[in-house]
Structures are given as structure tokens and as C-alpha cells.
Amino acid sequence: MPPTGPVAPPAVIELRQYTLRPGRRDELIELFDREFIEPQEAVGAAVLGQFRDLDDPDRFVWLRGFPDMATRHRALTDFYGGPVWAEHGPQANDTMRDSDDVLLLRPEPHPEPHPEPHSGLPSEPVGSGFTASPSARPPVGAPAPDRFVAATVWSFPPAYDGVALIRDGLLPVLRDTGPAPFALLATEPARNTFPRLPVRTGENVAALFTSYADEAAHRRHLAQVRAHPAARAEILPGIERVQAAAPQRLRLAPTGRSLS
Template sequence: MTENVWPVVELRQYTLRPGTRDVLIELFERELIETQEAVGMRIVAQFRDEDDPDRFVWVRAFPDMDARGAALTAFYVDGAAWRAHAPAARATMVDTDNALLLQPASAASGFVLPDARPGVRATDLPESRALATIYYLDSPREEFIEFFDNRVRPVLAATGAPPIACYVTDPTPNTFAALPVRRASVFVWFALFDNAARRAEHFDQLDASQVWGTEVRHELAKRISGPIERLRLAPTARSLLR
């Protein structure tokens, strides 16, 4: 298992043309994982958004911001793989600008990843499910991190969703301007579940939690600037995070 050697993370949500998501995933998993990793990035996860059949969500990571700029240049500008497959990939895409540039909320809050992923011929889909939750902050970042660790995290753990990773907006200037990133101030946490039923149980338990309902939820609302964004995600066959 590898921990925190990839501290710069992109959370990318792509809106696709109707009916093309599986086309993009097949292309991505056959041609665009190893070729990105070969130039210095790590493809952390690929997901189907279970609430939007035309959304592909994925996560990639880098050792640092300078390495990010170099790796993206090597892949998108100089790389043969993207040159060959960009037309087919772009034919599925409507919008690719919904991207957040993130860093770990603390030294120990980054993804812990397995060292190997399923092979290029893998087609079996894992039963596991993920949840990515995005809070748009209306309070100082360090204050929110302390609040989350002290008040929110215990409730999540008690209701079956202990966070496996927590990130905040990375304020560093974008080192690859050809790919825009959103500059909202966010806190993002991720959880994994054995299956969809376990994730549904978490939501049921959260709704029934007296601590959540009478205290923590209201305290959270005072610290964020808008609705909570929850992404219910199904890992693809070759997702490293699963």
C-alpha cells in the first residue's frame, strides 16, 4: 500500500454525450491509464456516477505541482497516446471543466492506495461503492478542518462511513493552463463501502442519528456556503481505488 506520495489531486467530473459513458470508460481503461502513469502521474480512480448516467468521475494525482505541469505537458502536448485517442475521447464529451485541484487536509489524510490495479483485460465490476462529499466552505479552512475532525468525523464513523481520505482546495496557481480548474474553496471527503446496500445503510443511520440531526448538521450548515454535493459512485473494472 502507498500513502501520501501523491499529495496533489484532481477530482474531475465529466459530462458526456448521452449513451457514451461506457465508450469512454472502455477507451480510458484500455489506452489512457498506463500512458498517463508513464509520464509521472497516478490514476487513482474511475467511477460511474450512479445518479447521472452521462457523468464520468475520475481522480488522478501527482507528486507536486511542478511535476503536475511536467506530466500534463508530456501527456497532452507531447504524448503519442493522447494524440492518437483524443478524437475518440472528445467525441464523448460535453464538458470537462468541472475539476477541483486538491491537497490533503492534513499530513495523514491522503489516499492509501494499493500498489497494483486489475490488468488491462479486466472487465469484472467490483461490488464496492464510493461516496465523495464536497462542502463549499464559508469559514477559514483550518477552522473547518478542526470542526470536521472533532464533530463530523465521529458521526460518520458511527454511521458506517469513516472517511478514507480528506482534501481541501490547493491554492497553488494552475501549472497547466490548458486544463482549467475550479477555484472554489472546498473540503472533500471520501468513503468506501462493501456494496451499495452498506452505503444506503449509512444514509439511513445518518438520518436517524440524534447527534447529527439536532447538533452537527446545524453547526455544519453555518460553516458552508451552499448545498452539500454528494457523489454516489461505482468503481470501474480497473479503478485502483475500489
């Protein structure tokens, strides 16, 4: 049985981006939301979010979490070796052209912006922001919500602490000018112990996720960030100077059963 109450925040998160055969994204989403969520959660995986990529009609993006790498190995072994994938996996695979664009990530704790006044204590770290609460998940067939999720993935040179630039520089500006991002993730360096599902290796990334009521709110937030004196003069140019490639910016629309 899948869990029904809140699940501990995941310590390992996969960001999975699938390129699908033309016109088949809705087919995969309907199959995924109907057949693949509860069986994965029953074996120890947490389905954290499923999205349509608004810039590519043949792109499906989703996130899956685990409490640790050992649980990841067991959960993937059980799910992909189990009866649900045996029955429905061929149909899912038939919708896909490529499913290997996968980043293995970990939550990057960051301090609360407002510690208790006069406490004399440092603020407490915040986790990934991705939480799995199966009881809050909409039922099969639920309409897609109006929410808009923005994600940015920065790539940095090997061993460079690029996530610190995001955590200590950009994150406070984002909080000051709009909704605080709900997740900051960094590369999980552990070896992929389930080679049947490849992940991108040799990566050093930081990924930031923020949720908005709609895309217009996102555009307003972006404009405020770019106009912020510190961001304009120091923070954004500093990130651009050290990044290894242009960042990937994802405009995402949650599916009907997405928790994020």
C-alpha cells in the same frame, strides 16, 4: 515504463467530473481504461479512481494525483503533448460536452481514532487514503466490481475553515457508526500551472470519500449518522449554517480498473 510497486500517496489530487454526449459513457470508459492509465502513470501521474455517476448516465468522474505541483506540470505536459493523447485524444474529446468541472485538492491529514494507549503521544495523522499501487490494478477488460463509493463535496465561504468542521466533528461520528472514510480532501490553493486544463477557481471545499460493499450499506450508514445525537443536534446543523451552498453528493460505481 509505469511504476509497478506502491507509489507515494499523492499530495495534489484532481477531482474531475465530465459531462458526456448522450449514450457515450461506456465508450469513454473502455477507451480510458485501455489506453490512458499506464501512459499517465509512466510520466508521473497516478490514476486513483474512475467511476460511473449513478445519478447521471452521461457523467464520468475520475481522480488523478501527483506528488507536487511541479510534477503535475511536467506530467500533464508530457502526457497531453505525447503520442498516446495524439492518437486517442480526439476520440476521447468527441465523447465530451464539458470537461472543465475540475477541483484541485490536497489531502487533509486527520488523526487516527485510536492512538496507542498510555503512550502519552498524540495520534499520528493519516494521509489522503488514495494510494496508487499499479500492481493491484485489474487488467484491461476486468468486470466492474460490486463496490459503491460515496463522495460529498461541501462548499464554504472564502477563508472559512470548513474542513475543520468535517475533520473534527463529522469524521468521528462517521467512524463510530460505520466504515471510516478513506479520504478527506480540501482545496489546494496553488495556482493552476497547466492552463490548457482549466480548474475551478475561488473555491473553498472539503470532499469526503467512503467505500462500501454496496449501496445498501451506505444507506444504513447514513441513517445511523443522522440518528446520532451529536450529529443530529450539533454537527450537521452547524455545517448547514456555514456552508455556502448545498453539498454535492456523488453516488459512484468504480470501473473495472479503478483502484478506489
